[in-house]
Amino acid sequence: MSLRGQHALLTGASMGIGESIARQLAQAGANLTLISRSEDKLATLTNNLQTQHPNLIIKYRAVDVGNFEQVDAAIESSVQEPGNIDILINNPLPHLKIADIQTMVSTNVNGLMYVTYSVLNHGMMERKAGTILNVTSVTGLEVPPFPGEAVYHSNKAAQEAFTNSLRNELVGTNIKVLALRPGVVATNFHSQRVGHDKELYDSFIEGYEPLVAKDIADAALYMLNQPANVSIKALDVVPSAQRSLNVFDREWNKR
Template sequence: MALHGKVALLTGASMGIGEAIASSLVQAGANVILFSRSEDKLRQLKDKLAVNGDTKVTYRAVDVGNYEEVDAAVKSSIQEVGHIDILINNAGLAIGAPKIFSDLNPSDIMTMNNTNINGYMFMTHSVLNHSMMNRKAGTILNITSITGLEVPPFPGEAVYHANKACQEAFTNALRNELSGTDIRVLVLRPGVVATNFHSLRVGHDKKMYDEFIEGYEPLIADDIAQGAIYMLQQPLNISVKALDIVPSAQRSINVFDRTWNERRE
């Protein structure tokens, strides 16, 4: 599917993987709607991306865990830019590690559940009802994680792991429910990516972060963005239903080849 002229709505757009995907979408000629909590970062990103006069870039400061905010922002975005052809559910966070589940603050549990589960469902519900279902066309790309399929590599991941497993189940069930339409539902699962996300998930503990990526080269946000664009550019009759993108040294979620860098010296 050629992306030129298509309208893509992207959540978690202000930094990391979201920012990289937004940039790649604009380079491909798509019109982009950016959702994130930080209006300042969104404004800066819009200014950075809007150098291409052939595309439209707009944004809304939105808490994806608040349905009223989401629905209002989706409706106003459609009025401004037009029907949404692509929804990329990318917003997400992991907090609290290395605390085990019983030691987590309930507020952290609710924050993760609200963003990682409600956020995906609220965004999808609103975009389907205001844009995709009446045309029976579109693509929904959920950015999940290999964490949803395997046991996480360190303590403190119980909630995030459960969130990602829920996203996988939601994606698969939604795909079946949308049979009889031309709406594709896809999932992209990153492995270890060197972004603020991975620093946040370990409470910005530099020692823990450095130990996690010791001996190998993690992915960067652009690697995931390239994968997303590849999935979205496939013709309508092809669905890359699920794509795992991991560092080659990450043999599974728990097994890392920590001699990877050594062999390249």
């Protein structure tokens, strides 16, 4: 499936994995609507991408995905130009400094559902065609090895459940519902999740090479580029040394 000329809406687009996916989508010729909390970062990224790809329509909406009214208004305005949303990529990461449980749940669970509901009801369901790609995590399927991960793990498990249930509920349409599950990625987000403890984070990635944001973006593009009759329902993308969530081959780079 060619992405050229399609309209992709991407949440969590202002940094890390979201930014990398946005760059890959623009390179593939997709028009973009970028959503995140950080207006400054969104504006900088949008201007950069528009300069690199002057023939594309690239815009942003700074919203809190945990607020449905903001989400719905942003999506309603985004379908005016360049038109209906063909691809939704849910990458709902909370702001790195947020420790409050309610905010994390609102972002990762409510936000995912709000954006999906709004996109479906602003044209995708009427056309009965499109792709929804939810960026979840391998931690949605296995218990994480770190203390203090219960909320994050439960959020990701909820995203998995929502993705699988939504796929069933969209029987009778040509809407694909996909899950992309990253493993260990070298971003600030991982270091924040281990409690701002640099020593703990360094020991966690010692002996192997973690993925980078572009690896996840490449995987997303691979899933999105499949023909209409092929769905990669779920794809785990992890460092080769990550045998499971808790088992790492820390001699991997020494051979």
